[in-house]
Amino acid sequence: MLITKKIIPNIFTLLNLFCGCISIIFLQSKNFNDSAIYTLFSIIFDFLDGFCSRLIKIENLFGKELDSLADMISFGMVPSITVFFLLENKTPIPFIEYLSFLISIFSACRLAKFNITPYKNHIIGLTTPVNTLFFSSLSLIITNDIVSLINKKKIIYLIVMLFMIFLSCYLLVSQITMFSFNFKNLSWKKNKIRYIFLLISTFLLLTLQIIALPCIIIFYIITSIYFHRLKKNHIKT
Known part of the structure; x- marks a missing residue:
């Protein structure tokens, strides 16, 4: 029975990882709408993972490491790839879109820091799921021309996107x-x-x-x- 209880949170973690992988597949074809849907599923499964872990009150070091590995894909790689395609061929500076992978780097630092930090009742810094939700929702606004002025001024668009990249990186590892x-x-x-x-x-x-x-x-x-x-x-x- 104890083994079964330990497995339940891990199942949600793996579902989170699965949805993150599917989200990346959709991003490769620049299908931001479906990618955002699977990102939302990832966030839901990540929440259920943590909820179940707290509910059964069982210390699971394997689950903690697995959760960080899954989060690195769903909430580390997904926002970086999202921003990469939002910047690709839309700015006057070549290769600037590769700066989007700073989000992955700082997400990895945050997740590693979380793994070695004792549990606290409050949250320090911006969480990776919230950061991912921000960029996923932003991709829907931009690609569906909900705010059409963004795409008309390439310099302003670049400045705003770079500002959001650097700000999110800071907030991920902030105190x-x-x-x-x-x-x-x-x-x-x-x-x-x-x-x-x-x-x-x-x-x-x-x-x-x-x-x-x-x-x-x-x-x-x-x-x-x-x-x-x-x-x-x-x-x-």
Whole structure:
């Protein structure tokens, strides 16, 4: 029975890896829509993996290593390849699209760092699934011409994309405390930030639809940075 319980989270991890591989296949044919769908499945299976591990409360070192290896494909390679094709032949500087693989490098550093860091109740730095969701949703906005002005100004497009690459790399390995969505209870006082964030996110999704996804992630990062700075200033005083 114990062995069976240990296997369940690993099955979700392997499903995460499988969906990540399928996502890459779709990216090779520049099918960003289907790639984003499988990326979403990867995120769901990654969540179920962690949820099951916490639920059964079993220490599984093999599962932890397997999870990082799967995440490296689904949330390390996928965003890099996504950005690679978003930059390919769309900028005046040759080979600049290879900078997209900095995301893979910094994702690997984050995952390795996570493996040797004792478990904490809060999140340090931007997680690789959130980072991947940002770039996947961005690819849908760009390739479906939802914001058509992006593709008309190549220099501006390049600057914005490079800025997002470097910023995501920094956030992946930063020491900024990101607030988590683990509700220990339903108290408004203890979960005020989470409730406000969810309400604003729901409003953005209803009004902006697909454009809302990167906006919500940016809002999440800004909110986390603000409360991180506020907490640091409070400790100093």
